[in-house]
Amino acid sequence: MINSHVHLDFASVSSPSKATTGAIVPATGKDNWDNVISCCSIDNSRHFALGIHPWFIDDHQILDLHSLEVRIEEQKPVAVGECGLDYVKIKDRNRQRYFFDEQIALATRFDLPLIIHSVHATEDVTDLLKSHSKSRGVIHAYSGSLQQAEILLNMSFFFGFGYSLASPHAYKLHDIVKFLPLEMILIETDDYKNPDELIQIAERIARIKKLAVEQVVEQCDLNACNLFNIS
Ligand SMILES: [Zn+2]
Numbered sequence: 001m002i003n004s005h006v007h008l009d010f011a012s013v014s015s016p017s018k019a020t021t022g023a024i025v026p027a028t029g030k031d032n033w034d035n036v037i038s039c040c041s042i043d044n045s046r047h048f049a050l051g052i053h054p055w056f057i058d059d060h061q062i063l064d065l066h067s068l069e070v071r072i073e074e075q076k077p078v079a080v081g082e083c084g085l086d087y088v089k090i091k092d093r094n095r096q097r098y099f100f101d102e103q104i105a106l107a108t109r110f111d112l113p114l115i116i117h118s119v120h121a122t123e124d125v126t127d128l129l130k131s132h133s134k135s136r137g138v139i140h141a142y143s144g145s146l147q148q149a150e151i152l153l154n155m156s157f158f159f160g161f162g163y164s165l166a167s168p169h170a171y172k173l174h175d176i177v178k179f180l181p182l183e184m185i186l187i188e189t190d191d192y193k194n195p196d197e198l199i200q201i202a203e204r205i206a207r208i209k210k211l212a213v214e215q216v217v218e219q220c221d222l223n224a225c226n227l228f229n230i231s
Contacts (some may be wrong), residue, residue, distance in 0.1 A: 001217045002224040003198055005082075005115065005140045005160055005188035008046065009035040017195030021045060021221075024188075024228060026082040026115045026140075029056040030064050033071055047230055049079035049115050051103055054086045054096045065102045072110055078228040080107040081115025082140065085128075088119050097128065104132045113137035113227050122148045129155065138186055138227060142176065149176050153184060158227055160186045166200045177208045186227070187220045 002022035007013055009025060009032060016023065026049040027036045033050055040046040050071050052060055072080065083103040085096050107114045114137030118125040122144030129135045129152075139152060140160035149159065159180055165173045177185065185205065189197045199213075202220065206213040225231060 001187065001198060001202065002221045003189055004138065004186035004220075004224045004228075005162075005190055007191045009039040010191055012193070013191050015195065017198060019199050020195075022224070022230065023047070024049060024078065024115070024224065026053075026079070027051055028053040028082065029059055030067060031056075031059070033075075037075060047078040047228060048075075049081045050075065050077040051079075051081040051083040051115065052099055053082050054084055054090050054100070054117060057090070057092075057095055057099045060099070062098075065099070065106070068103070069106055072106060072112070077112070078230060079113045079115050079137065080104075080110070081137070082117050083114065084117035085121035085125055086117060086119040087121045087124075093124075097124065100125075101128055101131075104128060104135050107137065108132050108134040115140055117141070119143065122152075126151055126155075129157070136227075140186075140188060141190060142173075146172075146176050146179060149180065153180060156184075158184050158186050158223060160188045161201060161205070162188050162190050163192065163197045163201060166197070166204045174204075174208050177205055182209060182211070182216065182219045183223060185220055186224055187217075 022045040025036045036048040040048040116139050138158040138160050142159045187201050202216045206216045
């Protein structure tokens with residue numbers, strides 16, 4: 001199965017489980033663009049994305065957005081990201097919004113999906129995405145409300161779910177998964193330590209939606225292939 005969001009270039013991340021047949025490896029900033037590219041060059045089932053994560057915008061200049069544009073043109077990533085807004089960890093909201101807005105513009109210019117990090121910022125993320133009519137992509141590790149999910153679903157955005165969904169007590173997430181069509185769900189582990197997490201997330205989705213786990217894996221893999229234009 002495809003892991004739609006995993007930082008395989010991080011030393012802390014364990015090696016993929018046997019069940020993993022593909023991976024999307026997002027970048028966090030200019031310091032690791034080369035790392036994600038080389039990490040994916042050794043295995044053609046891995047695909048990289050290039051972007052600037054909100055946690056690291058203080059390490060970047062406005063000019064780095066131009067370097068990002070050049071890299072996207074040269075290296076042909078499958079997505080722009082990860083990028084977005086994190087109102088818990090990073091104080092400067094305006095600077096975050098500026099970097100995110102510019103990356104949405106880049107994604108639409110290159111007709112690429114976005115891999116979006118959104119923490120306590122779903123409303124602003126949604127507003128910025130709305131201001132670029134051709135924006136598309138996935139809200140990774142979705143943590144917004146059911147109402148906000150409904151708006152993003154109407155904008156045809158995908159929703160990534162990680163290991164927190166697997167908990168039997170994650171009622172709010174379970175309700176959102178129950179509401180969303182399976183066709184808009186992606187499975188991811190982000191920076192996981194345990195290779196079995198990937199299948200455990202699929203098992204939880206299957207239980208919530210009362211489907212066979214094979215059907216969940218098949219559809220979520222297809223969703224990743226469609227969104228990132230991979231086969
Ligand atoms: Zn991530």
